Amino acid sequence: MHSASPMRKVFQGVPDRRQMFRMFDRHAQRPNRWKDDAGELYIGEWFEISERDHDHMFEILPPLWMRGDMFAMREFLTGSVTSVFFALTIDGEIRHFHGYCDLSDKPSPDRMRAAIVDRESRPVKAMTRTERLEHIWSATHDDYRGYAGERWPEDMRGKRTITVYGGSRGTTLKLLDDLTDEEISAKLPVHLRYLPDAIAA
Template identity: 65%
Template sequence: MKTSPAPRKVYQGVTSRHQMFRMFDRHARRPDRFEDDATLIYAGEWFEINEAEHDAMFEVLPSLWVRGSMFAMREFLTGSVTSVFFALRIDGTVRYFHAYCDLSDGQAVERMRLTIIERETRPVRAMTRDERLEHIWSTTADDYRGYAGKRWPATEYGKRTVMFHARLGGATLKLLDGLSNEEIAAKLPVHLRHLPDTVAA
């Protein structure tokens, strides 16, 4: 049985309408966009939206399917990956989420649902290093993020980059995955900088 990539939260907080549409394709400028299989890039990404946008997406096109508090979009992003929207009761409040699920994996949607519930019912707010990096990528404007091109070592080609401005002027590109803790903190909004990495048992 095919297993899709693990679910991963890619934005901290609730997206606005503008942010939601921007989040639908966080990788639009990647190299070889139309030449590779993007399933591994998109499948598993999820983030929170608001009720109005959830309801609007339900009305915009006929759904591929509706299952209780979940529905899937008829239009596929790539291969068998499509948008799935969730309305989930968490700690007594209904919250709304968008996720990319690979429907060729029969367990992907349920695994996503359970992951979101588990992640969002943590008693203390926290962010893993990967979540911090994904939030930075999601909130950085296209002009200040990109992908390592042919000027980079062959082993780095295609990896994500973000721009840093030096205090004395000038700017430099750095690999997203290679950012130090200090560089990550500098890129995050103040209210997210000091969240713990994990939640104590």
């Protein structure tokens, strides 16, 4: 029996190829990188990609499998977790996406497809607080993001941290989840700052 991981959009817009490859391993800085199974960090993450990058990934290696509007990468990220790529018709337009699915949970690619179509079919472009935080994490350079270590209280260790600029107060390190609305707005690109809040599905 598998517990369904939440499907979550981790980047707003279409990244360029450099950003895409960087987001394939968004959690590279995690503690104990080589000692733990990080599948739970990745399962359910998805973002849009360009048609060119979708086709590029298809040509790298023969897919593990192809099924209608999706294919799975032959190389696994960890355990039974691998990249699944989608070419989906949404509002009459073909768009392309990447997501991480646990293939030991056979329905997971279909659940991801449904989640993507549902999220991207909404008539008003909006972002939840979680989507805003995930976009900030995806877009921030490794030098300015990390994980709470031994200097943090024990209950905070291992949580994601990010550098915040405080004007005359200089920079501080905060937990990503503790950013205020003002700090979130300051870290988003201008075209995303004023999108309405979306109600989480």
